[in-house]
Amino acid sequence: MKKIILLLLAFLLPASAEIKVLKNFTLIDGSGGPAVADAAMMIDNGRIVRIGSAQRLTQPDGAHVIDLDGKFVMPGIINLHGHIGNTVDLTQNAQFYTRENIEKNLRTYAWYGVTTVLSLGTDQDLIFKIRDEQRSGRPTYTRVYTAGRGFTLKGGVGGMPSVTYNLENVAEIPKDVDALAAKKVDIVKVWVDDSLGHRPKIPFEMTKAIIENAHRKGLRVDAHIFYLDDAKQLVNAGLDALAHSVRDQPVDQELIDSMKQHGTWQSAATLTREASMFVYAKPPAFLTDPFFTRAVSPAVITTLSDPDYQKKIAADPDFPKYAGLLEMAQKNLKRLADAGIPYGMGTDTGPPGRFPGFFEQWEMELMVDAGLTPWQVIKAATKSSAEFLRAKDLGTLEVGKWADLIVLGADPRINIRNLRSIEAVYIAGNPVAR
């Protein structure tokens, strides 16, 4: 009886205890439209219920009002290519995949303003429990979308024993895709690469079967690619997204035409992934940047500062190629963007040396270096990335959507590095601990 009365009270009490009003900020709503000065937003139980001019907003009694005079508010950043839970410091191992380590990664992303991440192919079943908890409530750390277990060839790129599907036979594919569909993965991941000739590449027939089976189950396929020829072949076969840039040569009109015809996305350009291949050959400037060091252990700083470690990086026989691969990835992103191909923002953070949060911030700087405007980059990392995820209540700040947002002290439209001026992050209206 007592329980019933309490339940009734919970329904009858005004919800205003949950109402937050943010006001007097400049609104960058993520849609790419003009910013709104002197804006205000009312958040009820984690969702935006009113947004617009501060003058026209009447705040209910008892609302928690936060004055953001002189600040900028934009949607939380969405990373369309991450790997969570498998890395501690500079070591990757599936045994590290615990709730504690997953949450640590998700809290780190959140601190840097990354409020949603698509984890691409290296997750164990624990992820579905965490995702379901988040989707049935109001998360306090970064939202996760997942491909579950990705596909590669046995011995191929991206394989993690007992985690990924390490294919030996095309006949395995239908039941594996069925298993992913039963777990309601958000997308299907496949690695199509030979690691600059060092590993066997999954044959086209297998990837084609993955695409056909995924589509049969209403799922899309996001592929790690490197070579232009693979990208063309897979896009022609109905691939839904490229999870990295083409890096062996410039993209051409044939690929652009096919991507347009098939509605294929450049979901992630992963420019920082390319940078991570060579940046540690010298002590990178960010090693002494508090914006970086706050989120990594002293052991990581010690290793990355070690001249022997730097020599080892530089001694990689492929090392001389890496800077050029970044340049190619940047040129290709710009070309696809100019051609009207839809693109999101994604980094490939999570594996050793690719640091969650800091690298999304850096990725957006490298996208500007590639020739995009800050405005385009912000839209890619918010509205467009949410569209890619088909996350209808994320990506822009509008009535009905989740209040996943970043409060900035400086205007990111003037300089993308102003994205670092984070003063607060909210996920579903919950302030992220900072």
Ligand SMILES: [Zn+2]
């Ligand atoms: Zn990846």
